[in-house]
Amino acid sequence: MSGDMRFTLKVWRQKNAAEMGRFEIYEAKGVSPDMSLFEMLDAVNEDLILKGEDPIAFDHDCREGICGTCGSVINGQPHGPETGTTTCQVFMRLFKAGDTITIEPFRAKAFPVVKDLIVDRSAFDRIIAAGGYVSVGTGAAPEANTLPVPKEKSELAMDAAACIGCGACVAACPNAAAMLFVGAKISHLGLLPQGQPERDRRSIALRRAMDREGFGNCTNHAECEAACPKEIKMRNIARFNRDYLKASFLSEE
Amino acid sequence: MSLDAKIPTGPLEQKWDNHRFHTKLVNPANRRKFEIIVVGTGLAGASAAASLGEMGYNVKAFCLQDSPRRAHSIAAQGGINAAKNYPNDGDSVHRLFYDTIKGGDFRAREANVHRLAQVSNSIIDQCVAQGVPFGREYGGSLSNRSFGGAQVSRTFYSRGQTGQQLLLGAYGALMRQAASGQVKIFPRREMLDLVVVDGRARGIVCRNMVDGKIESHAGHAVLLCTGGYGNVFYLSTNAASCNVTATWRAHKRGAFFGNPCFTQIHPTCIPVAGAQQSKLTLMSESLRNDGRVWVPKTAGDNRSPSQIPESERDYYLERRYPSFGNLVPRDVASRAAKAVIDEKKGVGPTGLAVYLDFADSIKRLGADVIRERYGNLFDMYAHITAEDPYQTPMRIYPAVHYAMGGLWVDYNLMTTVPGLFCLGEANFSDHGANRLGASALMQGLADGYFVIPYTLGGYLASGGIPSVGADHAAFRDAEKAVEEQTRRLLAVQGRRTAADFHRQLGLLLWDKCGMARNEAGLKDLLSRIPGIREEFWQNVKVAGQKESFNQALERAGRVADFLEFAELLVRDALERRESCGGHFREEFQTPDNEARRDDKNFAHAAAWEYRGDGQDPMRHAEPLTFEAVSLAQRSYQ
Numbered sequence A: 001m002s003g004d005m006r007f008t009l010k011v012w013r014q015k016n017a018a019e020m021g022r023f024e025i026y027e028a029k030g031v032s033p034d035m036s037l038f039e040m041l042d043a044v045n046e047d048l049i050l051k052g053e054d055p056i057a058f059d060h061d062c063r064e065g066i067c068g069t070c071g072s073v074i075n076g077q078p079h080g081p082e083t084g085t086t087t088c089q090v091f092m093r094l095f096k097a098g099d100t101i102t103i104e105p106f107r108a109k110a111f112p113v114v115k116d117l118i119v120d121r122s123a124f125d126r127i128i129a130a131g132g133y134v135s136v137g138t139g140a141a142p143e144a145n146t147l148p149v150p151k152e153k154s155e156l157a158m159d160a161a162a163c164i165g166c167g168a169c170v171a172a173c174p175n176a177a178a179m180l181f182v183g184a185k186i187s188h189l190g191l192l193p194q195g196q197p198e199r200d201r202r203s204i205a206l207r208r209a210m211d212r213e214g215f216g217n218c219t220n221h222a223e224c225e226a227a228c229p230k231e232i233k234m235r236n237i238a239r240f241n242r243d244y245l246k247a248s249f250l251s252e253e
Numbered sequence B: 001m002s003l004d005a006k007i008p009t010g011p012l013e014q015k016w017d018n019h020r021f022h023t024k025l026v027n028p029a030n031r032r033k034f035e036i037i038v039v040g041t042g043l044a045g046a047s048a049a050a051s052l053g054e055m056g057y058n059v060k061a062f063c064l065q066d067s068p069r070r071a072h073s074i075a076a077q078g079g080i081n082a083a084k085n086y087p088n089d090g091d092s093v094h095r096l097f098y099d100t101i102k103g104g105d106f107r108a109r110e111a112n113v114h115r116l117a118q119v120s121n122s123i124i125d126q127c128v129a130q131g132v133p134f135g136r137e138y139g140g141s142l143s144n145r146s147f148g149g150a151q152v153s154r155t156f157y158s159r160g161q162t163g164q165q166l167l168l169g170a171y172g173a174l175m176r177q178a179a180s181g182q183v184k185i186f187p188r189r190e191m192l193d194l195v196v197v198d199g200r201a202r203g204i205v206c207r208n209m210v211d212g213k214i215e216s217h218a219g220h221a222v223l224l225c226t227g228g229y230g231n232v233f234y235l236s237t238n239a240a241s242c243n244v245t246a247t248w249r250a251h252k253r254g255a256f257f258g259n260p261c262f263t264q265i266h267p268t269c270i271p272v273a274g275a276q277q278s279k280l281t282l283m284s285e286s287l288r289n290d291g292r293v294w295v296p297k298t299a300g301d302n303r304s305p306s307q308i309p310e311s312e313r314d315y316y317l318e319r320r321y322p323s324f325g326n327l328v329p330r331d332v333a334s335r336a337a338k339a340v341i342d343e344k345k346g347v348g349p350t351g352l353a354v355y356l357d358f359a360d361s362i363k364r365l366g367a368d369v370i371r372e373r374y375g376n377l378f379d380m381y382a383h384i385t386a387e388d389p390y391q392t393p394m395r396i397y398p399a400v401h402y403a404m405g406g407l408w409v410d411y412n413l414m415t416t417v418p419g420l421f422c423l424g425e426a427n428f429s430d431h432g433a434n435r436l437g438a439s440a441l442m443q444g445l446a447d448g449y450f451v452i453p454y455t456l457g458g459y460l461a462s463g464g465i466p467s468v469g470a471d472h473a474a475f476r477d478a479e480k481a482v483e484e485q486t487r488r489l490l491a492v493q494g495r496r497t498a499a500d501f502h503r504q505l506g507l508l509l510w511d512k513c514g515m516a517r518n519e520a521g522l523k524d525l526l527s528r529i530p531g532i533r534e535e536f537w538q539n540v541k542v543a544g545q546k547e548s549f550n551q552a553l554e555r556a557g558r559v560a561d562f563l564e565f566a567e568l569l570v571r572d573a574l575e576r577r578e579s580c581g582g583h584f585r586e587e588f589q590t591p592d593n594e595a596r597r598d599d600k601n602f603a604h605a606a607a608w609e610y611r612g613d614g615q616d617p618m619r620h621a622e623p624l625t626f627e628a629v630s631l632a633q634r635s636y637q
């Protein structure tokens, strides 16, 4: 079921981190409404390869909205115009035939461009390494039902744990803050009894790691919440702030 | 070379404990003298790397994603099995063992499967302690759901995102080790060769996917945790980067490949919509708990589902399998779907789909309960198909999902190359000819958290592993071979893309070596694959440069390996002259179209030995002996 829609694509091309980037124009033909944006880009890339040109580099893996690998800014919005969606789940039925679609990478100081639409998000890994976990070695766990967890709490923890680490929150934020990403991790673990022993330490360590990586500050624009493909809520940031303040007051360092 | 599975002696229930007691230990002070290379950071790789790091080994962990948190384990939806018996419904280690052996159609090794069932409970303990937010009851205890192939509720879950939550748990443990310096993480690296020195695995050669540089890494042991090869079929539920390259290259360096023809076709996926489609999306099997599968009774009935009255619907799973109903195992459900579609009763625009209907459950439980259980899956379905499954039944179709086959390993998870271990989906070990739902996550984490920490120590402590650095000549040779292949790929400059070859191969395989196979079709494939491979090397077009970020080059390398591996898969399917689990040979079926095993001739695992390009591989057999279960015709009626 190949379609007959055409689009003009304005795509950011950049060879590597060192070189300057620019927009290039491509035509996409034979697009059907059931195709995903990535399937359209696949087709454009096939043509580019056959012409001996460098295909458009973009990150993707699961193509079902769960791995967090993909991420581009589509028509000015991280992950595109729909809410609660990753870039890989943008389908062409969303656009009008003939539209011009602008595709560019997530832009943030802490996410340098690797190539074209691909950015380096390893800052997120370093933040988690600073303490975004429960320190329990393999084999040291008590029986699973030892600690009851109220269902409401575990559901709230799951809401926060659903973060896929894509970085759209950072890309959407005018300050390129990582507060929603970090707040989600703080909430996920802070809501569970297993996360309590390290709760104070964690909020301080993650806050410091975030600053070290060059992310900006939250000034309550709420763009992150709007862009989040997993619809993680701003109240996780509030929880993070509370935990951090409390921990700093109590801190003996 | 003869295969020694190294199954410990003694009664089944005591094998693992005895083995752990008799396995040599590496004392804590000596562990830091060992370098361990772990390739892949999914559930198996991340849990192994983290656990080994905690023990004091120096670990290098490699993944081809930009972060270890993104491996394909993350996409597993439904859940993870364990024999906790919290619902008090008759579960036990023995029952989980039995269900898994039976579900695998008696083609897995008893001792391995029993160990898997034994450690299953510790996995749940571990994950809960890490803060994995499992589903809970109002009283605060853990909640369970049912899954295909079992009559007890033993599946733990985090909504429809269980794989994601378990992986984030393992990733957290891994990052804790990264912070302490015990594990070094190498993202965006693709392993392109295994380095064997004096008969032992001593390291890997990989490509840095950012700058294209070829790197060598040496160690005392190598663990491949690189997932399954389902993408050989082009369209599958696997993530785009899933490939066979690491295991295939290890195979060419001496690791036998076990049961490559055992591939799982998952019954509940969103049907193919168009020719440009790049992947298929799974709808968790857990949906079959509350959804009823049906097609119209009359062939060619293309009324909309709401217009087909109850009396004209065929709930074929409930009809054919009254005791398991919609919860039959995956292979059985997929084949039953194929049977009705072959009778032209398929639905939707392509006719290649069946209905999965929630109307009864919504009536019985209310839409809110269904939303709570499956909300994200319903949303995903609606998003992809632009149809609302609360109003109209889902359309589903089987798709390639999982590889039961993989590198052959012994009880210690070691391949036929000493020092090379293989964990998780990448190995062939625990699922026989068909994997039960919610068992992949269990196996990945069992291997990584609770098996390899013991068995790797046994290998290292047995001594005789001299120190070898990445400056050894064997690394130079492997690097040269990798550079040469890259050069060749870029030099062809033909007229077809790698993706185009991949599509061609995949469609052929799906057609003749997919849900049903027969001798003529398999022979036809064997005669055609070499031609496609040959054309690939004369006519592929790869753009870009060697030393740069080059996704076209990455893809081409993987397709080149799929083109070699596919032939082994087909050969294995041809040689296994029986039907079992996901391997359905049309010549071997019962009068009511169920798989007919041949236990006299095929109660064994096939392990293939590579003998050089252009040479036929050699088939070895590891006989499977069953002491605790009696071989029976699998019945879910």
Ligand code: FES
Pocket (backbone or CB within 6 Å): A059, A060, A061, A062, A063, A064, A065, A066, A067, A068, A069, A070, A071, A086, A087, A088, A089
């Ligand atoms: S590719 Fe995995 S979330 Fe988009």
